Amino acid sequence: MKIISKLNKEFSTLGFGGGAISGEGRGYGFGDMSESKAEEILLLAYEHGINLFDFAPIYGFNLAEKRAGKALRHVREKVHFVSKSGVDWHDNGRVNMTNDPKVAIKMLNQSLKNFDSDYIDMYLVHWPDPKVDIRRPLEALYNEKEKGKIKHLGLCNTNMEDLKKAKEVCPVEVVQMEANLFNQSAFKEVDESVLKLGWGTLDKGILSGSVKTDSKFDRDDCRSWAPWWKKSDWKKKVEFVESTLAKFNLKDADLLNMAIKFSQTVADVSLCGMKKEQHLLSGIRALESSCANYKEVVDEFSTY
Template sequence: MGTTESEAVGRMKLGSEGLEVSTQGLGCMSMSSFYGHPKPEHEMIEVIRHAINSGVTFLDTSDVYGPHTNEILIGKALKGGMREKVELATKCGVNFENGKMNIVGDPTYIRACCEGSLKRLGVDYIDLYYLHRIDTTRPIEVAVGELKKLVEEGKIKYIGLSEASASTIRRAHAVHPLTAVQLEWSMWIRDAEEDVIPTCRELGIGIVVYSPLAKGFLSSGAKVVDYMSETDFRKSIPMFQPENLEHNHKLFERVKDMATRKGCTTSQLALAWVHHQGSNVCPIPGTTQIHNLEQNIGALAVKLTAEEMAELDEIASLVKGDRYGPEMATWRHEETPSLSSWKVDA
């Protein structure tokens, strides 16, 4: 008998608090926002359900995707008995006003966001609830304290942080054990490897990897820019700027050569690289097409030798351009006040 897609995907323990997810997840953001215009709802529901039926049951969204429309989309896709088959992750703490990104870790706001997400998703609880970004005006203990209350009330099961520094992760974990930290990581994007990733491993926290294909560069090379609409936020990313694009495309061609030798696509090779980082790592590649979804699942069958991993690392060391511009909040600049000093000033 052949192996079914769901068997090919498999299951993994994410973190040490008891959450089990599919070994590859589905990032749903691009279905509704940030990568250009929203895609047709009925087509995206088909993609989501195909993923679930194929064993990709770990779905990732946020209240800021749309905003709100991505959660509504997933809620519709889960109707008819699908809820029990999935591990549902969403996020709170970010909104946009007049094009400006606001990060809010106020407990009242977090609670209101959670209630809103539950309604839009049409569920009684959220499996994994993240702070999408870290509010630097308040101690991290304040926000995580509210998330802890939501766990105790049964509205969320597990807690996560997204784009958090090692020190923030430690402080948050001391308030309530974290199940996962979501971060950008790919063979080309490596800034979390020095401190953040080792900290997660030390504390038994799962690592959820977004943009494992370097926002599409590791799928299509420089051609990915040709497919971007005027509203695609990737147009502003340094890696995709003209002064870096040609250089990075030459590196992509080297990755493509290896993929050809191995009989797989560059996307599969890039995802396989992430899967080879350890049993506590779960990538959540996003897609809006069933063909690409199935190709992503196929990456689980790609095996890499130590020599091949070293070759890919050498190529990656030459990449030019950062993953975000200076205006985007990431773990690099999100330290929060100490709890003692904040109480004195409050």
């Protein structure tokens, strides 16, 4: 496993996307995943050198974080947990997105409880909120960092305006952005000293070949009901992938390798959802793979 050194720590360049183990908890998740299978894949990831595990409470409505905290409790000091504030929900499961400082503190404390830990390695504000100045939740979270509850503070899915404001109240040490072949401009204006986490590496299965235009998703998979997925251009993306594979005579595995290889050129850590051992091993192999026609394929995706 490749390692990168930043923030005076070492991180695996492949990270575990926690939405993969949400299972029956639903929320942001990708289908059936039992407690035992979740524990198995978490431990396998750790045993293969992955030490960064990315979550948010909305992943399984707390269930994913609880599973990670339980499975990795014995190696807590050797792994880096990432969590986020801002995507809260009502009792009926309806999502409530807000960067209200009180909600940020509530969610931080819930994640600490979920992980059964007295600190979180990296804590991020999940999304910009046009109704709340980004400095307000960060000021509140920085106070919690001073108490030792947070090791490193940062932003997720941010923009340059919020990033500049954020630096007025605290150091921004971590930035997480969507970074993949369809979204190649991530991190271009982020300082080199910042730890860059790339999510959407395989674009929710589109770039691994696991999603086809006729794919059906089970009830525990957010792609079966989430408005943001249903209203997206995912089928158009799948068609583009299929035409690109044909044009360059590639297989699904070739594109997966290229997707991870590209992510590594813009992000320090590429986050990938892993539900099975084969997903894990494919991701690790991609880090070492050589890709014919790589530049041509990247250029092709830049035209999408």
